[in-house]
Amino acid sequence: MKKLLSFFILAFGSFLLNAQVTITQATGWLETAYVKWNPVSGADSYRVYYTGGGFTNKIIDNQLIRNYGSYFRADILGLSPGNYTIKVAPVTNNVEGTATVSGSVTVLPHDRNGFAHSNGRIPGAYNLDGTLKANAVVLYITQNNKNTVSLNVTGATTNPCVGLQTILDGFKKGYDTRPLAIRFIGNITDPSYLLNGDAVVENKNIAASSITLEGVGSDALINGWGIRIKNATNIEVRNLGFMLTDAAEGDNLSLQQDNSYIWAHNCDLFYGKPGGDADQAKGDGALDAKKSTYITFSYNHFWDNGKSCLLGLSEGTTSGLYITYHHNWFDHSDSRHPRIRYYSAHVYNNYYDGNSKYGVGSTLGSSVFVEGNYFRNAKYPILISKQGTDVANGATGTFSGENGGVVKAFNNFMTGQTAFIPYNSSTAASHFDAYVASSRNEVLGTVLKARSEER
Incomplete structure (x- = not known):
């Protein structure tokens, strides 16, 4: 037997x-x-x-x-x-x-075009060829270990650092310059320790430091909280979904202040939690940036957001502020694609579909190159504050009471829009939505200004 x-x-x-x-x-x-x-x-x-x-x-x-x-x-x-x-x-x-x-x-390679990769910088924990940088640390975050994952971080107050935000707090001091790749797996709700509802990424703007936050596979989701970047450089956020954030800042992903060389790409941005204001039924911002420079936002999908991309707030200067938006899909999102103050922005090869308020909005001090975009049923594809379509037929302004900026447009396709007024020296010399260039490299003369600046 x-x-x-x-x-x-x-x-x-x-x-x-x-x-x-x-x-x-x-x-x-x-x-x-x-x-x-x-x-x-x-x-x-x-x-x-x-x-x-x-x-x-x-x-x-x-x-x-x-x-x-x-x-x-x-x-x-x-x-x-x-x-x-x-x-x-x-x-x-x-x-x-x-x-x-x-x-x-x-x-295939990622598309690394855009201001984030200027001046020899390589945002994130990966090399230009897609491989991890030397001595990189890889950290896996799941629903089960988000509060218990641990890592020894050079210069941290105590070691090991336990929990996602505590580890980020350790890197905040800027002493540990190992490239850090944080990989999120699956649906992850609020960790027990956040900063006003956000995971906050900082590295004291140390050029030798670099951090990537990325999703694994097709279902990595930041659910109910946000990611906020401040006082940081060489940061990459990729392949993550964001939804129902109730963070105090109100944004799925935000660049709060004093950041440079930031690359956010291939993310899905859904509704946030409804706010108290009338325009916050779908939450607040999806992907906002303030007081930061050398930024690229690319290949992101905005799903019916109310306010997609606020750019600029109280910078008070037009010097040294650069950002690129390219290959994003603004999918029936309402407004701010982006809404721009102060910045020099290149907005190219984006797809606008069914946008109920407006596409690109240029306000105070901004200089915008809108190139090669496809606008389908976007109510107002391009607006400049206080002129053109924004104040046509006695309107008091669609999106801002501030002075407008200047928009150069080239090689865009528009269909189904309610209105678009291109610059014309005879018929629309003051009230226009954009100067439509005859060639990509055409230089706008100094005579061309936002109407509000002429008064």
């Missing part, structure tokens, strides 16, 4: 070792790749490896492997562009079974 039992145990163990993973999808994306597979009966866990980018069968962190019930998924981050294969092996009693290797997948 014992021999028979031993035979069945050996046979079953052999079956498990020979059971293969069925890969259902393997795909390359932007400096990442992912693989999905069906569960293997009897497997305790899985190991995932990749080959490519100078590596052969490099194992990935276990945290990147997630169980979705009917399937498993693993994401591989920090890949340089190129072709890769992914290998998945079932594990039983710490013994690997027969592995399955995917076909070749192609990893």
Whole structure:
């Protein structure tokens, strides 16, 4: 009987070792790749490896492997562009079974155009080729460990630092200059310790410091709280969803003050919690920036937001303030795409769809180049405060009582708009929404000014 039992145990163990993973999808994306597979009966866990980018069968962190019930998924981050294969092996009693290797997948580079990458700076914990910078620290944040995750941080008040915000507080002092990649996994509600409802990122503007906050896969969600950046440089935020923030600042993601070289991209921005003001039914700002420079906001999706992007507030100067908005999707969001004070802004290759109030809004001291955008059913694609469409037919102003700025437009497509008034020296020399350039490099003469500046 014992021999028979031993035979069945050996046979079953052999079956498990020979059971293969069925890969259902393997795909390359932007400096990442992912693989999905069906569960293997009897497997305790899985190991995932990749080959490519100078590596052969490099194992990935276990945290990147997630169980979705009917399937498993693993994401591989920090890949340089190129072709890769992914290998998945079932594990039983710490013994690997027969592995399955995917076909070749192609990893593409991120688009790093924009002011954030000026002057040789590289925001975030990744190199220009998408790989992690030398000596980078990788931190995984989940719903289960958000309050208990720990890290020793040079110069922190106490070590180890425990919890997300406490770790960020340690880096705030600027003594620890290791590149930091914080990877969020799944739906994460408010950690127990936040600063007025936000996770606040600071690094004392130390040029040697760099921090990335990123989502893993397609379902990383900052749910009910926000991320606020201040007194910081070389910061990247990517691949995160934001919704229902009730932070005191009211924004999903905000640049509060004294920041430089900030890159926020490939994020999804949903409603915040309703506020007390009439225009806060969908929450306050989705992606706001103040008193910061060398910024790029790109490839973000704004989902029906009320107020998408406030830019500038009380800077009081037009000197040295630069930002790029490109390849964003303003999807039935109402206004502020962006609303600009003081800044020099390049707004290009964005998609505006069903915007009920206005698209780009230029106010006090701003200089805006609106290039190559697609406006579909955007009520007023471009506005300059106190002139043109903003005050047409006796209107008192759509979005601001401040003096306007100057907008140069080139190669934009508009359809379904209520009104757009281009500059015309004969018929619209004062009341216009933008100067439509005949070439990209056309220089606007000093005679062209916002109407409110002429009085």
